Each structure stands twice: as structure tokens, then as C-alpha cells.
Amino acid sequence: MFLAIDIGNTDSTIGYFRDRLLRDTIRIQSRTSTIDEIGTMIVGFLEKQHGLKTEILGVGISSVVPDLTKLYCSMVKKYLRAEPKILDHNLIVDFRVLYDDAAQLGTDRLANVIAARKLYGYPVLVIDLGTATKYEIIDNNGDYLGGLIAPGIWTGAQALFEKGARLFPVKLEEPEKLIGTNTIGALQSGIFHGFLGQLVYLKERIGRELGYPNLKVVGTGGYVELFKDYPGLFNDVDPGLTLKGIEIALNR
Template structure:
């Protein structure tokens, strides 16, 4: 079985997926660490693959999406040293036929390119793609499949962490929805404000995007670690795809493969 090693390097986590013919065989989530070396990443990847019954010699190609430049190089060198593969690195200038109507396409992160590419291929247009990660990002694709631009706001975990760090008397708290936005103690106050506030931010942004684009409706796809939780309480999210970025890596790999054959 020929397999693709797909690596999504984010600011908080690194997601490693093994994909064969578009099917995600297995995936693992590592904490992003700037101090780990290519050798350490390989030991972890190899051990996880062995535990899943996956033979690393069956990995025929490697593709990387990264928003952490130092780790891009570590994983690229890992693939070269241990798999003897030249990893594909997702960039804005790959021939993906995404028309970007923005000032500087090079500013678009690789994870967002993957999300846009996967969503455009899998969901009806026009669409808003929301990634709930370290940052919460909104990417807008019109009915012709063109990328119009987007928005970035602090991620839910990022905002809650910074709030507690900056306010001396506020305690750490678990991200969970309260039954009411009117909390009865400090923990409930924080949970209500952060979680229901995030839902209203997202629904409010979607409403504003629809107003600015004059769209009556569109697909609203959410991905990221908190996507399922937020979507249960959102009035605007139509689809949840927790593996959107990995699917995007596979679809990008296949497109480039077809172009080169």
C-alpha cells in the first residue's frame, strides 16, 4: 500500500497523518516544540506508526503545511534523512489554480491554503471557512471559487489564556459552555464570556461577511480543535470538518501529482 505522510505544523500542535488514496489511515497530534530536532520528530513519528501497524517503508511521498518556519526545515530534513524523500512544502506559489483577490498572496498561510483547497473541492460555493486554532481565521471564497480574503482574530484558547495571564485574580478554567450567560461564580463568568462570546463573534462575523458580499446564503465550514463544540451552539456553521487541513494536503498532493504525470 502506497502512503502519503501529511504533516500540518501549527503554532500549538503538529498533526501528522498517514493517508492512502484519500483515506486517512491514522493521525497523531504532537505539541509544537521549537527545540525538538529532526531526529526526535522521527523517533516519535516512527514509534506512532509502528504502534498503528504502519510500515514506514510504505510511505512513498511527504507533504508539509507549516506556519512555523524553523520546524518546516526540521520536518523537511527528517523526510530527507529517514525516508529519502523530498517533501512538498505548501506555498502560495504552487500551481493550484486558486485566484487570490488580495494585496499579497504570499501572506496567506499554508494551513489556510490547504483549508481553502479542500473546502472548495468538497462543499458548495460560495463559502466561508473558519479555522478555530491558535487564531480563529475566516477565509472567504466566492461562487467562482476565487479567494476574496479573510479575517483573523485571537483563538478561543489563546484569548482565555492571555486573559488569565494578564488578570491576577482570575483563575484558570476549563473551556466549556454554561447553561446561562449569567454566571453565578467567577469560573462560570469566564466560561460564559469566553465560550458564548466566541459563538456570537463567529455568528456576528458570518452575518457581516454575508452583508458585505450580498450573499443570501453560503456554506460555512468549521475546522480546528474546538469546531465541533462551537458548531453545536452556532446559528451559522453549516458543516464541521475536523480533518479539513489533512484533506487539503492530500488533494494538493494529488493535483501536483497529476500535473507532473
């Protein structure tokens, strides 16, 4: 049994693998938990929901929050009695990372690249819809070219709510009509369709720039469910892509 841990800015996601297949996940708020709270939740997840003892054969961690990396490592040692492996760009040996400074590349992005190459082939574009929206491009040789980072849909919406004196938070969903006839409808339409426009435009622009008119696109991340059914946007939707990349890289 292998446990993959993806520590993000908003949430941390833990994936349980058996026979190299992702069986289940649990999500924990990143910045509101102690070692004991996290350990208790994970042990409960494994034992109560799956009837498993905490006999972990391996644990892999990807983290974009350095101060939480140590906390999770301590939790793994205390509660799971395992020595965690940390995903790092230096582990990549089977393809080139063409980033100016690979050390600056977030390991969640790296995990997405690793998983997409292996599971979906290349060339491929990965779009990860989370706190930030990240676009990762893998060319027809399987090398990682780089990507784009934009505000996530909720991150951008929150900034709008905070800066607009007469605006207020609304539910993130596709409204019934494009043109809003009240403030709620106008906000929902602008947020949803504005973000969708970004996705559609950048998908087309990246494919055109690279000369890949039929570039395969894989969607992942916490907000991918909002857009997964939009015609022609994604070839595949894989919410567990980052966890799968951690497992592929570190379960050796």
C-alpha cells in the same frame, strides 16, 4: 501512502492517507520536539498502530513556523527516506488568490481554501478555530477573496488570565447557565458565549456583505468541537480539512 504534515504554532498534525482518503492523524507539540523525537513518534504511529512499514510514496508540508520547516524536512529525509514537498501559493493554478501579497498568506489558510473548494463547493466560508481564528472566503466563481484573523478562544482567554490579577485559568466549556454566580462560571460564560457571539456575527456579516444570505460554512481546527453542535452555525465540520488540502495540492 501519503503523509500530510501541518506545522502550526501550538501543535503539528500529521495525517496518513491511503487511496487519497485520510485514515488517521497524530498530533505533536510543535516547539518541544527534536528531529529524533518527531521521527520516532511518526514511525511508531505508522508501524505500531497501523502495521505499516515506512514506505512513504509522498510527504507534503504546510508550515506557519519557518524555523520548524527545516527540522521537519530533515526528519522526513532521515526517518521516512522521502523528499518532502512544501505547499506554496505559487502552486495555485486553478483559481485566483485575491490577496494583496499572496506570499504573506499562511499556507494553512491556503490548504483550507484548496480543500473547501474541492470538497464542499463554493461560495463557502471556512472558519478555522485554532491558536488564531481564521475566516476564509471563497466566492461563487471559486476564487479566494481573502479573510479575517482574530485571536483564538484559548489565546484570548490566556491573555485575560495573565492580565487579571485575581483571575485564573478555567476549563473551556459551555457553562450550565449564561449568568455566572461565581468567578469560574462568569469566566466560562464570558469566554464561551463571547467567542460564540463573534462566530455568529461574523458569519452573518460576511454573508450579508457578499450578498450570500445562505453562505455555506465549514468549521475546522482544534477548538471546533466546542461549537460544532450550535444550531445553524456550521453546515459541515471537518477537523481534517487542512490536511486534506495539503494532500490535494501536493499528492500529484
